[in-house]
Amino acid sequence: MELGIAVPVGSTGHLGHYRGGEGVPRSSALREESSALWRLLATHAGHHFTALYEGAERWRELYVGDLGPDVVGGDADLDIPFEDFLYGWREGDQAGLSVAGHGVLRCLECGAGLWLGKAYGAGPDEVSFFHAGAGAGGGRGNSANVPVNRALWRFLAEHVMHELSVGVNGEAPAAVIGGTDGPSFEDYVAGWPG
Ligand SMILES: [Zn+2]
Numbered sequence: 091m092e093l094g095i096a097v098p099v100g101s102t103g104h105l106g107h108y109r110g111g112e113g114v115p116r117s118s119a120l121r122e123e124s125s126a127l128w129r130l131l132a133t134h135a136g137h138h139f140t141a142l143y144e145g146a147e148r149w150r151e152l153y154v155g156d157l158g159p160d161v162v163g164g165d166a167d168l169d170i171p172f173e174d175f176l177y178g179w180r181e182g183d184q185a186g187l188s189v190a191g192h193g194v195l196r197c198l199e200c201g202a203g204l205w206l207g208k209a210y211g212a213g214p215d216e217v218s219f220f221h222a223g224a225g226a227g228g229g230r231g232n233s234a235n236v237p238v239n240r241a242l243w244r245f246l247a248e249h250v251m252h253e254l255s256v257g258v259n260g261e262a263p264a265a266v267i268g269g270t271d272g273p274s275f276e277d278y279v280a281g282w283p284g
Pocket residue numbers: 197198199200201202248249252
């Protein structure tokens with residue numbers, strides 16, 4: 091999935107993402123982009139992945155001849171439009187689903203972690219969506235939950251090119267962002283311009 095252009099912000103070296111152009115909001119404020127990102131994580135529960143710079147060696151390794159990977163939200167012929175990728179996805183709709191566990195996004199290089207919420211689905215390897223909102227049967231989906239959603243975008247920006255994992259009930263670092271012993275989502279994104 092295309093995350094947008096990586097923008098260096100401030101002296102911290104942290105990056106934000108946006109899709110370019112004057113007045114265009116940062117990716118974390120875009121609805122479809124954010125929904126697609128959360129769906130991507132749910133679909134790949136239990137997998138490892140990396141947010142890559144386009145053109146990085148590991149990105150080029152994904153090419154077969156001239157053919158690059160199918161990118162959600164990309165603009166090449168074979169890419170997948172956001173609306174197709176999101177078709178039929180009922181984020182936050184808990185009807186008929188049970189909690190398969192708790193999701194944590196981990197950076198295996200830095201030891202950092204971000205709580206993704208309860209994993210709703212048929213099992214730890216078949217997650218429909220993560221839900222960090224409070225209360226049974228209600229609450230906004232993560233993509234519409236502003237601090238939770240911004241925390242995910244920040245985490246990906248901060249750990250770009252690092253090996254990440256989407257774990258359900260797996261090992262987790264001691265102080266997970268958004269978890270009981272870690273900083274809150276709000277504190278983590280406070281002052282972050284992305
Ligand atoms: Zn990292």
